[in-house]
Every structure is written in C-alpha cells, then in structure tokens.
Amino acid sequence: MNGLTELGFVVCGYQGGAKSVVLVCCGDDSGACGCIGACGVLAADFGNSKKATIVKLIDLRSDTVTRPTQEMRQVMASAEVGDDVMGEDPTVNALEAKMARMFGREAAVLACSGTQSNQMGVRVHCIPGDELLIHETGHICNFEGGGPAALSGVSVRTLSGHGGMLDVRDLEGRVRVNDQHFCRTRLVCLENTTNLGGGRVYPLEVMERVYAWTREQELKCHLDGARLFNAMVAGGYTAEAVGRCFDTISICFSKGLGCPFGSILIGDGDDIRKARRIRKLFGGGLRQSGMIAAAMLYALEHNVERLADDHRNATRLAAGLRKIEGIKNVPEVVETNLIFFEIEETLGSAVQFAGAMREESVLIGPMGAQRVRMVTHLDVSEADVDVVLGAVGACMQRGFRDRPVLGKGPFSR
C-alpha cells in the first residue's frame, strides 16, 4: 500500500469480510475515541495490534468533503450572534451586506445549502405551471431531488450545449409560444463552473449575451454559482461583472471555500425579500446563524485566492492521468478543480476502480459505468497529487475487474 507512515496509531477498516484500509482511527478500542465505531472490528482483524500504520486518506470525491480548520472553528465559536429570522444576527447581516455589495446588487440572503438557495431562486421567479430552461447536466434538475417540480410546481426543459454551458444559440427557439396549451417558459438557469460539464468556466461575454437575450424574451435568469469563486479566479472576471448578468445568483461556501455549510442568494431587494419568505417555507430560517456566517466571512478573506492552487493541482493530476494506460478521455484542458475521465472497460467498472483506489487510501467518485470524477480542494496538497497518481498506476497494473461491486450511486465506494 502506498503512502503509509509509521506513527504508532491504528488504522482500521472492515468491509464485506475483506480487510481494507478505509478509516483512520486512534487505536483506542474502549469505544471512547469516537472513531466511527470501527475499533472493535479492528481488534478482531488486526489481532489487537496497537502498533500499526496510519494513512492519510486522500478524498477526491468532492470539494464538499473539506473540514473547517482550527482557525475557522475559532471564528465560528467567537462569532457575535442574534436571531437571524428576526433580522438580528449582526454577523449574518454583515455577510449579506458584504455579498450584495461585492456583486453590486441590493440584497443577499443566507441559505443552508446550495440546493436550498437554488430552489429559492426557482421559486422566486416561477409559479406552478411555469417551465425553466437548463442544460441537461445541470445540478438543479439532476441532483436536487426533483426540487423544481416538488417545491415550485415547475417543469424542466433540458437542453444540450458544450461543456455543460448554454449560449444563446442553444436557447433560441426554446421559449414556448404564449398559448393556453403550453406551460409558460419563465426562467433560464446557468451553472458556473459547470459540475457534470467538467468544471468549465463561462466566458463573461457568454453570460452577458445570455442575460441580454433573456431580457428580450422577458425571461428571468438564475445562476447556480456553487463554484462561482472558482470561475472568477480562473476566468479573471469580477464579482460586479457577474452581478450584472443575472437576476439571482446562488453561491456555495461549503465546497472549495472550506465552510461546513452555508450558501447565499444575491439579487434585487424585492426578489431577496421574497426569497426570505421562501427560505422560511423551505425550513431554512435558522436562528443564531452568525456562527456559520462568521466561517463564510473568514473563507472570503482566506480561501478565495488559494483556489488557484486547486486548479493547478487538478491540471497536474490530469497531465499525470493522461500518461497512465487504461485511463481515457482525460480532457485536454482542465480549467478548474474537477476532472472527469473514463476507465477502459476491459479493466473493470468505475465502481470497481473506486474500490481498488480505496485500498490505496484514495477516495474517488464513480459517476457512471466507466466515468470517474476527481476533485481537488483545500485538503489536497501538491504532494497528494503524486500519491494519487502512484495509486492509480498501481491499480491499473494490478487490475480490479474481480472486485465486488459495492454500490451504484455517484459516490459509491
């Protein structure tokens, strides 16, 4: 196994009868350690050995796996707070004002998650029976539990476009005629960076063009900017420029920015007042939310510029992957922190590959029969990239076709 360091801690893991290193724990089998309850299994499997090796688990499944640093936890613990539903949390108020100012807009509202702020955006602009236009790989229509239909009575019309992006040419002719037979086309949703589209960055002029077109068509335009700071760092455009291209913008802080949770919806005063009511309806009116707002303010100060490191690491990882036999369709250009590629069918499936990589202490995301996603983030260093490449090489050489299939979902291990 690669990447092991003798530290006198116990590494444990147990899955389906096979020994495998999956969890790092402290070696205390009294149960008091809180190590996900695996220590008992460990004692049986490793013969009570107190001397074992500890592995740094490199988790490339998503940039949502980052954990708040000690510094972030400290600012959370000492945040000034109040009741945010009553509008009395000074830290939340400061965050919302800062985000609105940054994007040159009137207002912003804190949300629990990107899913919540996106669905608030859909509900702000649409009424039941309306339709939204979105790329076929869009998060809003693929990964949010059918939210537009379930929460807003909105149907979704999916379109194709390059790299998960939509330009005016992809949207033209898709607005339904105003007639009693049809639903009312009301909203266009873009995603920047694109997730399933491969971490692609919208050029500013495309966003400007689409927005001008939506205005001509009397449509609204919402941005799923879960990774908008990645896009701004890679694309070199300002928040104000993006702020001019959308009616509402949702941004996540629990991805590359390293917060435990928290998103924001930005827009004009009336829309955000409406969004606040919708947030309450969706169960997202939290009270002393200043604790999370403090983490988000901290992230804005400390974790934005460093996103360029994640992009550099992803580019290096992609370059290494291209050289490994059995890996195919690594994109020529990796713009941000997401890399999608495929595994040669003869070697096994993406889920089997993920299982093999897990034994090398690297977690990755199978995203289809052969498709795999790797994501760089705050907790992945340049040195980790080399460990990952070594692990991929080892798996490819050893093969993984005979591995049991342990799941089917996008994040199956």
Ligand SMILES: Cc1ncc(COP(=O)(O)O)c(C=O)c1O
């Ligand atoms: C593009 C995109 N939008 C929205 C979300 C939803 O964010 P959350 O997981 O905070 O609900 C994600 C999550 O991965 C995402 O990738």
